[in-house]
Amino acid sequence: MSSVPLLSLIIFVPWIGALLLASLPRLGAPASRLLALVFSLSTIVLALAALGSFDCASTGYQFVERHGWVGALNSNYHLGMDGLSLLLVLLTGLLAPACLLASWRGIQDPRLFGLLFLILQGAALGVFLALDFFHWFIFWELSLIPAYLLIKLWGGPGAANAAYQFVIYTIGGSAFLLLGFVAIYAATGTLDFVRLASLAADGTLGARLASLGSFWPQAVFLGVFLGFAVKVPLFPFHTWLPPAYAEAPTGVSMFLTGVMSKMGVYGFLRLLWPLFPGPLHAAAVPLVWLALGGAVLGAYAAMRQTDLKRMIAYSSVNHVSYCLLALFAVSAATGRSGLTSEAAAAALSGTLLQMFNHGLSAGALFYCVGVLEARAGGRRGLGDFGGVQTVAPVFAGLCGIAMFSSLGLPGLNGFIGEFLIFRGVWGLVPWAAAVACLGLFATAFFLITFWQRVFHGPRAGAGAGEFPDLAPLDITVLSPLVAMMFILGVLPQLLTGLYNPLITMWANHLSLP
């Protein structure tokens, strides 16, 4: 292990940036933007540094930092990175600067915006790297406050309500999560994720919780589950999402869908699944139905949206539901005789890829809707445009790539994740894969309809007026995302190589305590 606390740096450098911005109240707008961007860029730089010395073959945590912290709670400052964390840190590093650039113009008080955004970024990174519930939960909750303020202060006309609903709903979920972990602490005396996972693996955790009362194992599971289900969100806990994503300013929508929804999926993978394999298995079949509900009804609901941001928001419900579908399918099939680890490995690999890919494609699509909105003076209805491809061919090209990435076109990144999820789910719960196909169809349908209405046809609506093509700034934001779509579509090994040993280990050790 190197002596540089790399993971701490990843988390806290953005916060140092936030601190700087806070302590320089007279900083001008351009300097504030630049400062925020520089600190935001630190993540990708440090993540690449981590990647350089990351041992891909190892399945354990790397760059571990562990110091005593709150002795009374037996809680440590414990950070670690495995393939899953690394993947999400890379995603955050890639998206966060793009989000800030998306908010480069038209933002009042960029200093405050950058400050809040850097807090959000650091908190999200903390969630992906912390391995002790105590500070993990602090990061988890701390991400809400800046997100709330970012939506409320810079959002659209309905932002106040949307932000309020978002924060209350999520805090409500977290409350159950917290209660669950209080019970876990009461039963085991530790909050360390690694320790808890090993206790869960041999059945001690369940037994200790049961010793508090037979009701507790199920209740604690449900509490923890609820915290993550709201965050992802799992259908039908998703009603906060469309207004929040739609009302947030573009850069924040990108971060919400790209990174924050992954915090929930991460929670499922890192905590709920390893800690409660038994209860999750027992609940898995109904949960598969809920995930299917999100995948299918989310896509169908998107078909009816006339607000483009709400449409992309619903498409996010659809996409993240595939991640959960795969996980629940793995859990449902755990313990079944004759289960092959290949299907589970495919499902899990697909989940991780889908998390990353959805971050790229949904982020890019939200940005593109932001471009449309800016050009149309705030309008972003499906019927407010027409023939945009005629006037803005470069924009149409980049947006088209993002759209096809989102609908899972082979050759671009989205396909491989979805293919692996379908391949895995078919081997685990075949009927679920068949039902989920409806979601794929509906996604293609509404995205192609979106394209037909906005980009094709004679010039109309905002497309008939002054509609400049992409500015250099727009291209700066979109081109790295679009480039990654191509690169990962052709060379998925770049990502799968990072985490394949990890998910292989998971898939080979599926068992119920």
Added chain:
Amino acid sequence: MESLVAYLWIIPALPLAAAALGSVTPRGSRRIAAGAAIAAMVGALVVSCLALRVALADPSAHLFYNFRWFDLGNGAVALGWLLDPLNAFMCVMVSLVGLLIFIFSLGYMDADENFTRFFCFLSLFAAAMLCVVVANSLLLLFIGWELVGLASYLLIGFWFERPAAAAAAKKAFITTRIGDLGFLLGLVWLYDTTGSLLLYDGGNGVLESHVLGDLTTQVLAGGLAASTAIGLLIFCGAVGKSGQFPLHVWLPDAMEGPTPVSALIHAATMVAAGVFLIARIFPLVSADLGLATAPVHVLTVVAGIGAITAFMGAAIAVAQYDLKRILAFSTVSQLGYMMLALGVGSWVAAIFHLLTHAFFKALLFLGAGSVIHAAHHEQDIRSLGGLRAPMRVTYVTFAVGMLALAGFPFVFSGFWSKEAILHAASEWDVSRLPLYAGLAGVVLTAFYMTRLLCEVFWGRPRSPAAAHAHESPAVMTVPLVVLAIGAFALGFLGTPAWPWLQSKLTGREVPARPLLEGGALMALSIVLVAIGLGAGWALYGRRLRAAAGVDDPLAAAAPRLFAFLRARMKLDELYAATVGRLNTLGAALAVVLDRWVWGGAVGLIARFGEFTGSVNREVDEGGLNAGFDSISERIRGAGRAYSRAQTGEAHGYLRTLAVAFVVLALLVLLGGGR
């Protein structure tokens, strides 16, 4: 030379590189884009010819080159290239016909301001199709398959300012996607069962005998073998791409794209992909034939769908007025013949017809393009006419294509390949219906092609556009001539007397038969062709149309039938009323659930929360808070704000969560009980 297979990727990579170059070429640099596209196709053609030489050296071998794509679990996902006579012939056909279409496009698209983009998309189309052809992995084949779909979407919608083109592009993409979902499920099923998607892999590929044996011995509910179910699912993809009933509806609309695109879609790429796919995986789809107890065989379904499509397409083509639409339905019908051939077990006849059809259909579409180009985009056959004299080359070559398609005996390629299909159908022991459908289609095909030729080229011009038409430039007519030669000559590669193509494709010597063996069937089909040609001449050639407004003789004779066929058997309307409506209903349901059920529950509980909150506030303010009145104004203001937050929806949302929690607990109990 055998190591060539490792470099087979060059064939699709060349046009792909041209497409990439075209995508960044500025609009004005026409020569660069078109030059790169054509040079890439020439390169692909050269490599394809080399590959064909290698493949023909040992026609029974399947040369392959596999590699790891990415790690997955304990293994990896592998892709690979394959070289055998089947795909070598396809490569040569696609790159040659594609090249001719590219050259033709130089003239046809000359006046279009998006010339550069057009060549970029054309190259992408060719690259995707060549990827399908050289793939040794169903996954790679599927990747190319979907990219073919993308390229067709881009090209059908090339004139996207026209609402009809935009709608047609969408329809093509969505309709083929329905079939592709079946394909995808078939793929994941196959992958899950065999652990591989490689076609040939030294004994472990999915087309190799011991894997196929496993697939047929796994029996599902209802006595269905796994290979049957997988084969049928994969066939769904072919139905969508190859315009088979019931997913054929996109193909006639696809003519909204520029005419060279139609030629490419209908001849070399796209629709050929489905037929090629089934021929490629023929060992898999025919694996269940040995199972006497199977409730259904994949090939029986294929034959049935093919027969329906062959007849239906031809019947609808009789009653169309649009030049390109007639050709489009003739493609639907001809693809039906190919599927029929596959279904009755003769994949070689299917590929033979695929190759000959590629030439004469490309010829017909490019000929139609030449006419449309000359007649200022007039494509209603009633308004054309009299083009025989001014467009000599186009007329003669079009007539060659028409006779080849109609199956004019002995000298035209279409005759031999169609005979091969009918011969195979006559030997099928399951049912005679495909043969009858095929024979009925023969009459109709000869009839509607005669009608087309008479209406377009004979008589007097019936519109100013037709009157002013003149021959297209050489860049357009030379490809026509080359294709016309192919429409003649190609048939002689596979006559019963010299079954060279059949021998090479199957990899074993196919015995030569007397040229006129099975003479009764051949005589019958020649008579049927003669009837079709004669009836067409009697109705449209003997008494030429006088003016654009005159009724079609058939419409006068049987108005209701004609109207029904003209409305394409009302299938589009049927789909709009069923599948389309169901889809809309699903979307409406999803929104209603969201707004009223989930959102409603949240709202309802929020109201309840507000109510209890207000009770709380009364108690707080009236009772407890009275003592704190002395606290400063500022803090009290903040406190009120805080208390508002507490009394409003906050409780409501928490309670929603509690309710959801209970519902979930119930679900868990129910699920746990299972």
